[in-house]
Amino acid sequence: MTPRANRKRSQPDVERSGWQAQKSAATRNLIIEAAIRCFIELGYASTTTTRIARMAGLSRGAMLHHFPSRIDIVRSAVDHLHAKRLNALRNSVASIPADADRVRLGLRAYWKHVNHPMSVAFFELSVAARTDPELEAILSPAQTAFDEAWYQTALELFPEWQSDRKAFDVALELTRYVMEGMAVNIMTHERTRRHEQVVDYLEEQLRALRPPTAANQ
Amino acid sequence: MTPRANRKRSQPDVERSGWQAQKSAATRNLIIEAAIRCFIELGYASTTTTRIARMAGLSRGAMLHHFPSRIDIVRSAVDHLHAKRLNALRNSVASIPADADRVRLGLRAYWKHVNHPMSVAFFELSVAARTDPELEAILSPAQTAFDEAWYQTALELFPEWQSDRKAFDVALELTRYVMEGMAVNIMTHERTRRHEQVVDYLEEQLRALRPPTAANQ
DNA sequence: CCGGTTTCAATCATCTTTGACTTTTTTTAA
DNA sequence: TTAAAAAAAGTCAAAGATGATTGAAACCGG
Incomplete structure (x- = not known):
């Protein structure tokens, strides 16, 4: 949806329309949709962070950057x-x-x-x-x-x-x-x-x- | 539920279903019902062997004797x-x-x-x-x-x-x-x-x- | 061009679960 | 009474998952 991400640092909130922010939002979306596909195909219990990352085509570390846990x-x-x-x-x-x-x-x-x-x-x-x-x-x-x-x-x-x-x-x-x-x-x-x-x-x-x-x- | 049974020691052959067998069956039943309670209370995914054993009031080793896996x-x-x-x-x-x-x-x-x-x-x-x-x-x-x-x-x-x-x-x-x-x-x-x-x-x-x-x- | 930041990747220690294995206790049969 | 068998308990290593930490590459504002 909107490229809004919950920022934690002391950055001005209005300045969040750069390319990086958009890419970040896109990646977040990718992860979320991968997680949902995991729920559907593997079930909630088997939806581990490793599987979500693989489903999203990302490294687990990269994913845990966007979602700490x-x-x-x-x-x-x-x-x-x-x-x-x-x-x-x-x-x-x-x-x-x-x-x-x-x-x-x-x-x-x-x-x-x-x-x-x-x-x-x-x-x-x-x-x-x-x-x-x-x-x-x-x-x-x-x-x-x-x-x-x-x-x-x-x-x-x-x-x-x-x-x-x-x-x-x-x-x-x-x-x-x-x-x-x-x-x-x-x-x-x-x-x-x-x-x-x-x-x-x-x-x-x-x-x-x-x-x-x-x-x- | 108690494994009390009449003990007739003068009949060695029919004793195949003796006390041990009965106790074993009772324990198996105990484990099975503990597992079912786990399914209900914890959900299938969280029903680990450890939890079943604890729910049944047995050691895990004892349980794995009756059910290898x-x-x-x-x-x-x-x-x-x-x-x-x-x-x-x-x-x-x-x-x-x-x-x-x-x-x-x-x-x-x-x-x-x-x-x-x-x-x-x-x-x-x-x-x-x-x-x-x-x-x-x-x-x-x-x-x-x-x-x-x-x-x-x-x-x-x-x-x-x-x-x-x-x-x-x-x-x-x-x-x-x-x-x-x-x-x-x-x-x-x-x-x-x-x-x-x-x-x-x-x-x-x-x-x-x-x-x-x-x-x- | 550069300092700082964001994104992504990789490794690490810890914890949980599992099944195999070993030991101890109890019961059965000779 | 005693030795074998069964039941119960305890120990162990392997596998998998999680969150934290560190390192590298891309990006931004000045």
């Missing part, structure tokens, strides 16, 4: 993931026209979202955080912020649903659990199940849960 | 979990009378099942197996066997549903995904959500999916 990388990776995830959610919902089949498109968008590699990475972190208080502390704010944003975004996508907030809440939670349950199933088991049928069925149910004002959009 | 413990733990899980499923379903509200009781039984510590342990292993081929090879047979047993058990619980196998499949998968999605949510996030409402709603939907032969049981 392992947990610093994790912290930045969580921030990075959170920002991208939030952005992807907003974009995918914003691209749905008001006169479109919002139930269908919204559902498919979320289905795509939970199957995105980014969600796999977040899932890995979430599971690891269950038994790792330090990671939990890092991840928790991002989780709740995303949950909140998800709720708000859904509310904006379906303004007519505000009339029946009870049904709306059930619909949202149901959607969330079905989608995430299926995503987890796909991640851990094989991918040879009839998930699409369940998505279709869920779509039907969501329509039934909606207030009967609009026609069927 | 770490993976051997994992193997036995998976078998142990699988057997107990299968047994619990069968028992809880078998305890449902034919004239009871089978939808409600079956659903609650499964809800209880996915929130059981045993399921947490299995979940930990499943997630770790995603990026660990060796563990995957150990876990996969147990997974598919359990899935198969789950399907069969449900079929036996709802024999009238055989007439509409399509709806039955959707109902089963839906149930599975909602329940597991919620369970994962409870494990990784906080437990302060309105899961019960979703269970109630799911119960309603399952009733609607059933063939309209029986009254409402």
Whole structure:
């Protein structure tokens, strides 16, 4: 994103647009994305600093220059993931026209979202955080912020649903659990199940849960 | 749990399963259950041989006498979990009378099942197996066997549903995904959500999916 | 051009985990 | 009672991971 790096020395903060700063930011990004790829491909526990460095194509020493310790990388990776995830959610919902089949498109968008590699990475972190208080502390704010944003975004996508907030809440939670349950199933088991049928069925149910004002959009 | 057994010294041949063998088996069980507790409390990655031994109240050397290597413990733990899980499923379903509200009781039984510590342990292993081929090879047979047993058990619980196998499949998968999605949510996030409402709603939907032969049981 | 800084690389000591090996204690069978 | 066998405990070296330290190359402002 922005070439902003947390400077520790007594350098004027405004002067941070030189070539060096940009290269530094690029390297930091490279490391963060390598770490995320490690989470996805190797799992959180096997994501060692050595592996991240190799994945990023850097020496371990060079990497530890940008991130003094392992947990610093994790912290930045969580921030990075959170920002991208939030952005992807907003974009995918914003691209749905008001006169479109919002139930269908919204559902498919979320289905795509939970199957995105980014969600796999977040899932890995979430599971690891269950038994790792330090990671939990890092991840928790991002989780709740995303949950909140998800709720708000859904509310904006379906303004007519505000009339029946009870049904709306059930619909949202149901959607969330079905989608995430299926995503987890796909991640851990094989991918040879009839998930699409369940998505279709869920779509039907969501329509039934909606207030009967609009026609069927 | 105590290795107390009746000692008959006048029968040397049948004594093959004597005290020593029993004590050995008890110790093995102790180790296996300690390992499972470690999976639950520390996570799979942090379950080292040292921690298992400490959890079991044994020296590490003693433990490695019974299980030469770490993976051997994992193997036995998976078998142990699988057997107990299968047994619990069968028992809880078998305890449902034919004239009871089978939808409600079956659903609650499964809800209880996915929130059981045993399921947490299995979940930990499943997630770790995603990026660990060796563990995957150990876990996969147990997974598919359990899935198969789950399907069969449900079929036996709802024999009238055989007439509409399509709806039955959707109902089963839906149930599975909602329940597991919620369970994962409870494990990784906080437990302060309105899961019960979703269970109630799911119960309603399952009733609607059933063939309209029986009254409402 | 140069002093100082930033980036990158390499090495080092420490710690943890693992599995093999050895020793001690307990139990079994002759 | 005693010797073999099994269980339990303790010791050891190898491998891997981490963070710190040192050294070298590129870059910037003056």
